[in-house]
Amino acid sequence: MPVYNLEAVKSPRLCGVLLDLISRLLRFPIIGDTILKLIKKRNKVPEMVRFATSPQEGGENGSSSIDLLLPLYYPVHEMTKEEREMHQQMVKETPLNLKAIADANTKALSSASGKNRSEDEFRHWTISDYTSRYLEGSITPIQVVDKLINIIEEMNRQNQNSSVVTQMNIEDIRRQAAESTKRYQNKEIMGVLDGVPILVKDEIPTVGHSVTLGTSFLSTQVERDPLPIAKLKQQGALIVGKTNQHEIGIGTTGFNLLHGTPRNPYGRSGRHHYTGGSSSGSAAAVAMGLVPLAVGSDGGGSIRIPSALCGIVGMKATFKRLARDCTVGCSVTHVGPMTNNVHDAALAYAIMAGEAENDHRHHSQKQPPVHLHAYLKNQSKESKDSNTLLSGLRIGIFDEHINDADEKVQRATMRAIDHYERLGAEIVPIILPHLQEIHLAHGVTITTEMYSLMEEHYRSTTHFNQLCPESRVTLAIGKSWSSTEFLAAQKVRSYAMHHIEDLFQNKVDVILSPATPCTAPLMRDDVASCGESNLSETSALMRYMIHGNLTGIPAMVFPCGYDDETSLPISLQLQAAHWREDLLFHVAMQSEDILKGSIAKPTLYVDILGSDK
Numbered sequence: 001m002p003v004y005n006l007e008a009v010k011s012p013r014l015c016g017v018l019l020d021l022i023s024r025l026l027r028f029p030i031i032g033d034t035i036l037k038l039i040k041k042r043n044k045v046p047e048m049v050r051f052a053t054s055p056q057e058g059g060e061n062g063s064s065s066i067d068l069l070l071p072l073y074y075p076v077h078e079m080t081k082e083e084r085e086m087h088q089q090m091v092k093e094t095p096l097n098l099k100a101i102a103d104a105n106t107k108a109l110s111s112a113s114g115k116n117r118s119e120d121e122f123r124h125w126t127i128s129d130y131t132s133r134y135l136e137g138s139i140t141p142i143q144v145v146d147k148l149i150n151i152i153e154e155m156n157r158q159n160q161n162s163s164v165v166t167q168m169n170i171e172d173i174r175r176q177a178a179e180s181t182k183r184y185q186n187k188e189i190m191g192v193l194d195g196v197p198i199l200v201k202d203e204i205p206t207v208g209h210s211v212t213l214g215t216s217f218l219s220t221q222v223e224r225d226p227l228p229i230a231k232l233k234q235q236g237a238l239i240v241g242k243t244n245q246h247e248i249g250i251g252t253t254g255f256n257l258l259h260g261t262p263r264n265p266y267g268r269s270g271r272h273h274y275t276g277g278s279s280s281g282s283a284a285a286v287a288m289g290l291v292p293l294a295v296g297s298d299g300g301g302s303i304r305i306p307s308a309l310c311g312i313v314g315m316k317a318t319f320k321r322l323a324r325d326c327t328v329g330c331s332v333t334h335v336g337p338m339t340n341n342v343h344d345a346a347l348a349y350a351i352m353a354g355e356a357e358n359d360h361r362h363h364s365q366k367q368p369p370v371h372l373h374a375y376l377k378n379q380s381k382e383s384k385d386s387n388t389l390l391s392g393l394r395i396g397i398f399d400e401h402i403n404d405a406d407e408k409v410q411r412a413t414m415r416a417i418d419h420y421e422r423l424g425a426e427i428v429p430i431i432l433p434h435l436q437e438i439h440l441a442h443g444v445t446i447t448t449e450m451y452s453l454m455e456e457h458y459r460s461t462t463h464f465n466q467l468c469p470e471s472r473v474t475l476a477i478g479k480s481w482s483s484t485e486f487l488a489a490q491k492v493r494s495y496a497m498h499h500i501e502d503l504f505q506n507k508v509d510v511i512l513s514p515a516t517p518c519t520a521p522l523m524r525d526d527v528a529s530c531g532e533s534n535l536s537e538t539s540a541l542m543r544y545m546i547h548g549n550l551t552g553i554p555a556m557v558f559p560c561g562y563d564d565e566t567s568l569p570i571s572l573q574l575q576a577a578h579w580r581e582d583l584l585f586h587v588a589m590q591s592e593d594i595l596k597g598s599i600a601k602p603t604l605y606v607d608i609l610g611s612d613k
Contacts, residue, residue, distance in 0.1 A: 072493050134195050165243055202245045287312050297334065412561040451479045
């Protein structure tokens with residue numbers, strides 16, 4: 001078998017009337033089954049099943065043969081005694097103090113702003129920009145909220161086919177802002193996010209807003225915030241509203257027929273590109289400056305793809321590190337922060353992470369204490385010899401995987417590798433075997449879980465007709481999997497989990513790859529009426545994402561450059577061992593110099609704090 005066996009998904013691009021017709025034919029037993037069986041065969045699903053059931057398969061590169069492994073559904077890493085003691089020692093060395101982290105972030109961002117930068121050089125407003133101005137009284141949360149409401153309402157009036165924010169409870173927003181303003185006046189600050197405006201993806205339950213999954217027929221009322229949202233509120237975060245998403249969260253472009261599809265804030269004028277999905281509105285909102293922090297969810301790259309394509313920082317933590325019982329892709333989905341800089345992502349993660357008392361099967365309680373050991377310990381080294389900032393760090397590189405990207409993305413990735421070597425990191429060649437089987441296992445798993453959630457609506461003629469044709473096609477695929485195929489997928493997950501744990505334990509500390517193999521795809525004119533089903537493009541955007549979702553390891557993306565022709569962002573991805581999010585923040589913090597110059601100003605940008613930068 002070749003070292004790298006991942007192949008592009010073979011499926012035609014469909015749109016318009018033909019897409020609508022195919023999505024309806026897939027409901028008919030004989031016709032639909034025949035079409036789906038052909039798609040499975042062309043994309044080597046039978047080979048995935050054979051791999052999962054054949055003796056002695058998958059035993060290369062130090063991994064166990066797959067026939068010796070049991071199926072695994074939830075990718076929960078249970079620590080050894082040594083691992084637990086290591087994390088406890090890290091907490092002792094760098095105790096988690098949110099105020100200290102916020103203050104250090106303010107200092108670090110201030111230092112970065114003044115380092116070799118001109119006054120007119122662009123940078124995004126950060127969390128500390130908001131809180132520092134509130135403290136000095138130059139602006140209040142009430143004024144920020146008034147400006148945000150006006151901008152969002154005007155955006156929705158002017159761009160009815162590309163909404164970023166789909167829900168706002170204006171009365172509640174003004175109440176939150178008034179309470180925060182009063183706290184600042186009385187010097188009774190609630191927390192490190194007091195008055196900071198944030199947005200939350202539609203599918204993430206948030207009290208005061210309904211969950212619609214981007215559809216016209218779902219509207220679930222929320223009685224209790226999941227723990228990550230509750231923790232943000234406890235720190236004073238001001239929930240502005242809910243963001244647009246790819247319908248039912250099952251696509252990578254961000255297309256939404258009901259609310260319109262958000263446009264990528266980057267790119268040359270006159271040409272509209274996708275934000276990526278499914279957390280499309282959250283990524284666009286941060287990139288265009290509406291908020292410094294948004295919350296997304298990620299079942300197959302749905303935080304990281306739009307963050308990468310929109311040139312911001314996006315992170316999914318270890319499975320269940322941010323405790324949330326999720327009905328949408330329950331064994332692969334993670335919630336996480338989306339910000340415009342690494343420091344704010346670290347702060348948001350530190351707030352949102354931690355175990356819950358009542359999560360399903362108590363998976364979140366198997367995690368170590370939350371810490372940012374490598375990130376905090378190495379902040380003090382920034383003024384020292386730059387050649388040792390990453391000394392001792394082993395970065396895994398799978399060359400064949402990197403080479404499966406566009407040439408401009410490969411070049412940007414190689415620049416990053418050179419940069420990390422100059423900082424003292426050791427570059428270690430690695431192999432991620434059987435990626436084809438791993439990607440298929442993820443596809444089987446997430447579409448089965450999605451169909452299980454949406455089965456009632458798929459069978460309802462009324463709701464079926466209200467679904468976007470692309471969603472119908474994906475649900476038809478999810479409906480088609482047999483018990484044999486689903487069980488095989490979980491055996492492949494077990495194999496992937498065993499291999500990646502062994503890799504991090506014995507060979508590398510982090511894995512570096514492109515975030516996506518290309519820049520943001522062009523939004524074509526023929527998608528307006530029915531959208532598009534382009535499984536080849538969808539799977540391509542997920543090329544570097546799947547392993548993290550199937551195995552539950554943490555991952556982060558951040559910008560490393562821009563396309564000279566289109567000005568669209570190019571981004572990198574880092575992945576680490578379960579529970580080692582601190583390493584991701586540490587390495588990403590040392591990555592800003594990879595950018596030639598600085599962060600580019602988006603074509604679509606709003607200046608909430610009111611100064612041209």
